[in-house]
């Protein structure tokens with residue numbers, strides 16, 4: 205058969221069955237392409253972050269940003285957004301009077317996009333976007349903290365915030381609440397919901413819970429001894 209004619213070549217190609225090796229090659233090629241896009245474009249900067257702590261970029265909705273800001277009303281001073289994405293929360297916080305407003309973001313593309321968005325809004329150099337791993341940031345001086353991360357990392361983040369934040373800090377979580385904390389206020393519904401947590405109240409809840417646990421353990425021990 206003359207394979208130079210396109211129609212014939214196509215018909216010939218259709219007649220050929222894809223063997224197991226061909227399927228394996230296509231699967232490996234597709235997998236490699238997806239991995240390259242993930243590492244190179246979507247999640248660059250995350251190589252040193254364990255897979256279980258990697259959180260993808262999903263921007264907060266307008267309503268979510270508004271609810272976060274409502275919960276922060278009346279607060280003063282600086283604000284940090286942990287995992288700041290395209291910088292929208294930080295920009296809004298700056299516009300609402302928080303100074304300094306700082307975003308920590310590992311993806312360099314998103315850090316660049318944040319700078320561009322701030323420049324476009326006329327607030328370039330008034331906000332700060334840092335390419336840093338949020339797990340390594342020292343939070344001891346932070347009084348207003350916002351987060352919108354995956355539920356899988358919130359338990360670990362709870363521990364970091366509990367250890368480092370000062371008593372007068374307020375933490376606002378968007379979309380997903382902290383698993384073991386009790387919010388002092390909630391705004392919005394569904395995916396736009398936001399939860400505010402006072403560190404001082406949180407520490408009181410935790411110490412009461414621990415007291416109750418100790419008391420019930422003690423009672424159990426006493427009942428066993430009787």
Ligand SMILES: C[S@@+](CC[C@H](N)C(=O)[O-])C[C@H]1O[C@@H](n2cnc3c(N)ncnc32)[C@H](O)[C@@H]1O
Nearest residue numbers: 259261262263264287288289309310337338352
């Ligand atoms: C769900 S997005 C939220 C973005 C933004 N805060 C907002 O509300 O629109 C989570 C962001 O956290 C970033 N992130 C995840 N892990 C991080 C880490 N260890 N250090 C810094 N940024 C991180 C991701 O790159 C992503 O942009």
